[in-house]
Amino acid sequence: MEKITSLQVAERAGVSQSAVSRVFTPGASASAKTVQKVRKAAEELGYRPNMMARAMITGKSRMIALVVAYLDNQFYPHALERLSNALQERGYHILVFTAANSRADIEEVMQQLLDYQVDGIITASVGMTNDLTDRCNAAGIPIVMFNRGQDGADVSSVTSANVEGGRAAGQFLLDCGHKVIAHISGWQGSSTGRDRQQGFCEAMHGAGITPQIIDGMYHRDTAAAATETLMTGPNPPDAIFVGNDHMAFSVMDTLRGKLGLRVPDDVAVIGYDDVPLAAWAAYDLTTMRQPLNRMVDATVDALLTRIENPTSPTKHIEIESPLIRRGSTKDPIQ
């Protein structure tokens, strides 16, 4: 069973090669008789159209580049799985590019991905430069930033309502009666980290509180160190809002392990994302949920819309982020 071409199918079906092509091309027309003959011959020969050849002509590869930095935050594999499924259902597939979050690395990766003639790009957990996005726009390849926004760039983005979410998290801690509240923030180089912090600060300032804030950089180690710094400092908090779940787990580990404190009795913890692990008994983490399915649907939608209609405008989609109350926080005071 070596490489069957449309020509061989044509010969066997007694039609022209272009007839075969038409049968396998969605928008084309062929008589019922022809379709029948061609399908039969193709079946017998085990023929399937060559995507490469098709891609070269149509300029559409039906591949989407996914640029991702790290997969250790459970949110991203989860998203990847869903994205792949949703895209696959619509006849697209994901080509993976891993990039460290450095300028040079991303630059290199963007070049590679353009070589593959991908129809679109999804970035997750990586930052873009406007220079880069301009280049893709010039090449006519739409980008959707997943879980990140970017000022002044002509790219679509899908995020949760991070400012609002940060505010809600802060407000909830206030409602629980906490007075000394700290924030271990998401990386301040990311819009997501900045927005959540901003919302949180607004809530705090509304209550006349000036919170301690440390950048957790989305790293477990950094978050653990921040936790120690906070708790052994002059004014240890009785509640911590952490920039994402991934760091919150580290914060809880440090609190309960090395520091010997109880959660939520000594310190309440609230995270962001609601990854599956947050619901597991070992953490039972109160968190702001990022509705993954809706974010994925919006991402796929935004991307395919622009692929099918290149002149359609970029979109900035924000999805509401509900509070999921679990055992890492106390009940609000009536």
Add this chain to the structure above:
Amino acid sequence: MEKITSLQVAERAGVSQSAVSRVFTPGASASAKTVQKVRKAAEELGYRPNMMARAMITGKSRMIALVVAYLDNQFYPHALERLSNALQERGYHILVFTAANSRADIEEVMQQLLDYQVDGIITASVGMTNDLTDRCNAAGIPIVMFNRGQDGADVSSVTSANVEGGRAAGQFLLDCGHKVIAHISGWQGSSTGRDRQQGFCEAMHGAGITPQIIDGMYHRDTAAAATETLMTGPNPPDAIFVGNDHMAFSVMDTLRGKLGLRVPDDVAVIGYDDVPLAAWAAYDLTTMRQPLNRMVDATVDALLTRIENPTSPTKHIEIESPLIRRGSTKDPIQ
């Protein structure tokens, strides 16, 4: 900046189109002067070779299909990240295909992936049928099964030494003085699950013990239910060997939560994989490590070897699996 072709570069550089091609083709020869002129023109125009066109001629797309079922077991995202990196370094990229672990779904996915003319296939957490692997062999596309083996199929596989690992896990529990030992196994439809169970049973039988065994199917829920069944049964174990870490976390959650038992004081737990989460304080899980980096290197190696030399034989690589002692088990008795 629309689609620059090699012809345009050729004109600007004052050479033939094939000269341009040669400059960008690794194995080809061109004079220093030509290289210089072409590179300059290409740079100015922002030219990069079109992978699709190249792939069509050479028959090499430099894409590897990764077929994966679920990404909720942390072992797989971790592996995916490493695989992508290792492959990217060698000029390949991963095209992702998600498939439920059903015959029909995998069948469909295999067809799709052949359409894309991938150079090789890595399967992770999915089972193949011999029929399917035969088809890929006929098409000349090598397969490596990652973390799974398959009897009687002509495919390469990379696993840890699961039988030996299962035995070591069982023996360790014996050495700790446990007498009533149970096993919540990996899915018995997978070689990995069967092998670990076999090794474990050998250790038990060597000690004259007949263990209770329940298939955990690699699912959290199934493992949780199995835990309850075991602990509320007539002969509750004081140690459980769980088929992988992902289920072991669920077992520990159930033990410590719903059942109110202490680990390891009431029940010792040992897992398999050593995913990052196993080392986190909340679980601190004793486990058999699957050396991810070595498994990934072996996988990439086995795959690229066969791609570059199609007549080379398939390999079955087993990598030793060391015991990582942590807090979910007691110390062995001297």
Add this chain to the structure above:
DNA sequence: ATGAAAGCGCTAACAA
């Protein structure tokens, strides 16, 4: 509705 013919952008003989 169908076949003939013209490429898509590139690599790989083949001469020169």
Add this chain to the structure above:
DNA sequence: TTGTTAGCGCTTTCAT
């Protein structure tokens, strides 16, 4: 080493 030529397998006019 270089340019010329012939395709890779397919889609897409263009006549018919």
